[in-house]
Structure formats: structure tokens, C-alpha cells
Amino acid sequence: MNTDFAQCVKKARAGDADAFAELYSSVYKELYRIALVNLKNQHDASDVVSDTVLEAYSSIKKLRDEKAFKAWIIKILTVKIKNKQKEYIKNRDYREDLEVLDSVEQEKSEEISYGGLEIMEEFRRLNEEERLVLSLSVISGYTSEEIAKATGLSANTVRSKAARAKIKLRQMLTER
Secondary structure, eight states, X not given: OOHHHHHHHHHHHTTOHHHHHHHHHHHHHHHHHHHHHHHOOHHHHHHHHHHHXXXXXXXXXXOOOGGGHHHHHHXXXXXXXXXXXXXXXXXXXXXXXXXXXXXXXXXXXXXXXHHHHHHHHHHTTSOHHHHHHHIIIIITOOOHHHHHHHHSSOHHHHHHHHHHHHHHHHHHHHTO
């Protein structure tokens, strides 16, 4: 971990709002992408990220290890995503209001080929837990141990779920 980043976390823990703002700016895009991929709604993704940042800011003094900042804030985000998904289940009409992953696809449009768009289409058809595990591992590059800490699952369960989700995704793509 970068020494400057660790110093920034220390300053934020000591109450330095500017240091926290710097930390936030370093993780915002990643938080937003994870939220958007899992919630499929720009407004809800923004709300969940905002809630995550507010909670992180108010409880950063509880963070014991500067090196764990990113995993810690991702864990807060995953809890917020799961809560929002539970809210969706309670309000079944949410499906009519879902937006397509326009912002992610626009950001990545130059990088994504037609095949990549097919993958994103099928990715959206995975269940919530499968999308969460794959978005954290494939899109964000977290290890199964880091994902386990963030989601409360065991690392073995994360690896199993990711492997099954990849197989399921491949099957959906071959059936097209």
C-alpha cells in the first residue's frame, strides 16, 4: 500500500475532512460501478454510494488498520447494496423503473466490443449474489479472501459461487 494513502487514512481517522475527501475520490468510481452493476439503477447506485460514504465518514475512527480502508468501505457498500436489494423485493414494481447500465457502458464503450455487450446483457440476468461476487472479483479485481471479508461469506464459498456464476454465464452466452 502506498505510504501516502496510509497517511491519508491516518489523517482521516484523526478527523481531517480533506483527507477523507481524498480517500473518497480515490474509491468513488469503483464503488459506483459495483453499486450500478448490482442494482442496475443509476439513482439507487448513487444513493447507496452516498450512504456508504456517510457511514464511512462517521465511523472511520473505528477503522483499526489503514491498509484495510478499501476492503472496509467495500464491506459497508455491500451491506448497503444488500439492503437496497431487500427493499426491491419488498417493492416488486421496481423492475419497471430499472435503468440499463448506460453509464458503465458509456464509460467503457470504447473498450467493450459487441461480444462484451452480450456479456453485460447476460450478466444482468444473474441473481443478485452472483452479480455481486462476479462484479467484485472480475470487474474490481478483488481476491476471494477480500470478497469474503466484504460479504461475510467464506473464501471457499466465494470461489464456488464465482465459478458457478461464470459457468452459468458461459451457458447463457452459448445458448444465444
